[in-house]
Amino acid sequence: MSVVRPAFSPEQLAEVRRLQGLYPDPRGALLPVLHMAQESFGHISLEVEAYVAGLFGLSPAHVHEVVTFYTLYFREPKGRHVISVCHNLSCHLAGAPRILDHLRRRLGIDVGETTEDGRVTLLSVECLCACEHAPMMQVDDRYELDLTPEKVDRILARLP
Amino acid sequence: MTGEKILTRNFHRPDSHTLKAYVETGGYQAWARAQAMEPAAIVEEVKKSNLRGLGGAGFPTGMKWSFIPKGHTGPVYLVINADEGEPGTFKDRYLLERDPHALVEGMLIAARAIGSATGFVYVRGEYVEPWRRFSAAVREAYQAGYLGRGFDVVVHRGAGAYICGEETGLISSLEGKKGWPKLKPPFPAIKGAFGQPTIVNNVETICHVPHIVNRGAEWFAALGTKTQGGTRMYSVSGRVNRPGVYETSVAITLRGLIELAGGVSGSGRLKAVVPGGSSAPILRADEIDVTMDVDGLRAAGTMAGSAGVIVMDESVSIPEALLVVARFYAHESCGQCTPCRESTGWIHKMVGRIVAGQGRKEDLDTILDAARRGAGTTICAFYDGAVGPYISYIEKFREEFEALIPK
Numbered sequence: 001m002s003v004v005r006p007a008f009s010p011e012q013l014a015e016v017r018r019l020q021g022l023y024p025d026p027r028g029a030l031l032p033v034l035h036m037a038q039e040s041f042g043h044i045s046l047e048v049e050a051y052v053a054g055l056f057g058l059s060p061a062h063v064h065e066v067v068t069f070y071t072l073y074f075r076e077p078k079g080r081h082v083i084s085v086c087h088n089l090s091c092h093l094a095g096a097p098r099i100l101d102h103l104r105r106r107l108g109i110d111v112g113e114t115t116e117d118g119r120v121t122l123l124s125v126e127c128l129c130a131c132e133h134a135p136m137m138q139v140d141d142r143y144e145l146d147l148t149p150e151k152v153d154r155i156l157a158r159l160p
Numbered sequence: 161m162t163g164e165k166i167l168t169r170n171f172h173r174p175d176s177h178t179l180k181a182y183v184e185t186g187g188y189q190a191w192a193r194a195q196a197m198e199p200a201a202i203v204e205e206v207k208k209s210n211l212r213g214l215g216g217a218g219f220p221t222g223m224k225w226s227f228i229p230k231g232h233t234g235p236v237y238l239v240i241n242a243d244e245g246e247p248g249t250f251k252d253r254y255l256l257e258r259d260p261h262a263l264v265e266g267m268l269i270a271a272r273a274i275g276s277a278t279g280f281v282y283v284r285g286e287y288v289e290p291w292r293r294f295s296a297a298v299r300e301a302y303q304a305g306y307l308g309r310g311f312d313v314v315v316h317r318g319a320g321a322y323i324c325g326e327e328t329g330l331i332s333s334l335e336g337k338k339g340w341p342k343l344k345p346p347f348p349a350i351k352g353a354f355g356q357p358t359i360v361n362n363v364e365t366i367c368h369v370p371h372i373v374n375r376g377a378e379w380f381a382a383l384g385t386k387t388q389g390g391t392r393m394y395s396v397s398g399r400v401n402r403p404g405v406y407e408t409s410v411a412i413t414l415r416g417l418i419e420l421a422g423g424v425s426g427s428g429r430l431k432a433v434v435p436g437g438s439s440a441p442i443l444r445a446d447e448i449d450v451t452m453d454v455d456g457l458r459a460a461g462t463m464a465g466s467a468g469v470i471v472m473d474e475s476v477s478i479p480e481a482l483l484v485v486a487r488f489y490a491h492e493s494c495g496q497c498t499p500c501r502e503s504t505g506w507i508h509k510m511v512g513r514i515v516a517g518q519g520r521k522e523d524l525d526t527i528l529d530a531a532r533r534g535a536g537t538t539i540c541a542f543y544d545g546a547v548g549p550y551i552s553y554i555e556k557f558r559e560e561f562e563a564l565i566p567k
Contacts, residue, residue: 022314023314023334023336023354024235024278024353024354024356025335025336025354027335027336027337028316028334028335028336028354029336030336030337031316031317031318031319031333031336032316032317034319035285035317035319056336062337065337065338066336066337066338069321069338069339069494070285070318070319070320070321070338070339071319071320071321072285072286072319072320073319073320084286087484087487088247088248088438088484088488089247089248089398089434089438089470089481089484089485089488090247090248090397090398090403090470092480092481092484093398093399093470093472093476093481126245126247126322126488126491126492127245127246127247127248127249127438127488128286129244129245129246129249129250129252129253129284129286129287130250130253131247131248131249131250131395131397131398131403131468131470132250132395132396132397132403132404132405133403134397134403138286141288141289142288142289143289
C-alpha cells in the first residue's frame with residue numbers, strides 16, 4: 001500500500017505561519033491549524049498528526065493528545081456531510097430521541113456510523129446552545145432548527 | 161419589570177451586526193469617552209456598577225480587573241470566553257451574531273482598563289456562523305481604525321469540549337493543549353494565558369461595559385438589585401410557550417420570567433425549573449418566587465450560573481431528565497481528577513439502570529454519597545456543577561426515583 005504523505009500547499013503554509021504569529025507562543029495556533037488540516041485532508045490520521053507536529057516542532061504524541069481530546073476532530077474518514085443531533089435536556093424535552101430515531105431509519109445507520117455511499121455521518125451530541133429552537137441539529141456548518149420528521153426529510157433531500 | 165432593552169436593543173434590525181448600524185445607534189462613543197479616562201477610573205466605574213460575571217460564576221467584574229498586578233511590565237491578555245456550552249444557554253450566540261461590535265467596543269474599554277494590548281476571543285468550534293459574524297466585525301473594526309492602534313484582537317476557534325468554558329481549561333486550550341483546567345492559585349490574573357496576567361470575561365459581561373461607561377455606574381447599578389447591577393439575557397427553553405432570549409432586570413423573579421416566556425406549555429402545570437444552566441440545582445414549582453440575580457438564587461440554594469432557564473411541566477420525568485444530564489457530565493468530564501472522572505461515569509450508569517427499571521435499593525444513597533464526597537475535591541468547578549443536579553433532582557423528587565426501583 002502506498003502512503004500519500006499529507007502536505008499543505010505553499011499558500012496554506014503561509015497561512016500556518018500567519019496563524020502562528022498571532023500567538024505569543026506559536027503553539028497557540030495548534031487548534032486552528034488542525035481545523036485547516038481536517039478541511040484539507042478530510043480527517044486527522046496519525047500521518048496528519050505527525051505532519052502538523054512537524055510544523056510546530058511538537059512531538060506527535062502531544063498533537064495526538066490534543067486531537068483525541070476534542071470532539072470536532074475526526075480520526076477516521078467521515079461522510080461528506082456530518083449531522084449532529086443535539087440530545088441534551090431542552091432538545092430531549094422537545095423530542096430529540098424521536099428525531100434521532102427518524103434519522104437512523106432514513107439513513108439506515110446508527111449513531112457514530114457513516115452511510116455506505118459516504119454521504120452522511122450521524123452523530124448525537126451535547127448541547128449546541130440553540131435550545132430555543134429545540135429539537136435542533138447541526139448539518140456541517142449550519143444549525144437546523146425546530147425540527148420535525150418532515151423537516152428532517154426536506155433537509156436530507158437537499159444534501160448532495 | 162422587563163424595562164429597557166440594553167444589550168438586545170438593536171436585535172430587531174436586520175443589519176444589527178454591521179459597523180454602520182452600530183455607529184448609527186451610538187456605538188463606539190463609549191470608547192471615545194473611555195480614552196479620556198484613566199484606566200483606574202474605568203475599573204472604579206465598573207466596580208461601582210455592580211456588574212457581575214455573566215458566564216456562570218457571577219464574580220464582580222471590576223474586582224477581577226483590579227487583580228492584575230500593579231507594576232507588571234510584561235504583556236497582559238484579555239481573553240473573552242465565547243465558548244458557550246452550558247446546557248440551556250444561548251445568549252452569547254445572539255450577541256456574537258447580532259451585535260458583535262458591542263463585544264469589540266467592550267473589549268477596547270476593558271483592555272484599556274487592565275493595560276492589555278492583545279485580546280483573544282475563544283469561540284466554541286460548533287459556532288461557525290457566530291464565528292464568521294464576529295470575525296467580520298473585527299475586520300470592520302480594523303478598517304475603521306478602532307483596532308490595530310494599540311489593541312489587537314485574535315479570534316480563536318475551539319474544537320468541541322465543554323470544559324474549555326472553564327476559564328483555566330480555556331487558557332490551556334488557547335495555548336494549544338487539551339483543555340485541562342489548571343490548579344489555582346495562581347489565578348489567571350496573576351499567571352494566565354502564556355504565563356502572563358490574564359483576565360477572562362464572558363461575552364455578555366463585556367458587552368455591558370460600553371453602556372456603563374456611557375451612562376454611568378449609578379444608572380447601571382440601579383437597574384438591578386443591591387449586589388448586582390444591570391439587566392441580563394435569560395435563555396428560556398423547555399416547556400414554555402415562547403422559548404427565547406429575554407433581556408430583563410436581574411431583579412425579575414423566576415415566576416415573572418416564565419410568564420414573560422409565555423407561561424408553561426405541555427400540561428400547563430409547572431413541575432420544576434433549572435434556573436441557571438444544567439449545573440444549577442433544580443427548583444420545584446413552589447420555589448419560583450425568587451429573584452434571578454446571583455445572590456437571590458444563591459440564597460435559594462441554587463445558582464444564577466449562565467442564566468439558562470429550563471422549564472419542565474408535570475409530564476416530564478425527573479429521573480429521565482437526570483439521565484440526560486448525567487450522560488452530559490460523564491461525557492464532558494476532562495478526566496484529570498479522579499473523583500470527577502470516576503463518579504460521573506458511575507453515576508450515569510446508576511441513573512441509567514434506575515430509569516430502565518433495574519435500579520438497586522441502595523443506588524440513590526450511593527449517588528448522593530458519591531456526589532457529596534467528591535464535591536469540592538477537584539481542580540475546577542466542573543464536578544461541583546455535576547453534583548448540583550445529582551443531589552437536587554434526587555432530594556427534591558426522591559419518590560419519583562423510588563417508584564422506578566423494583567421493591
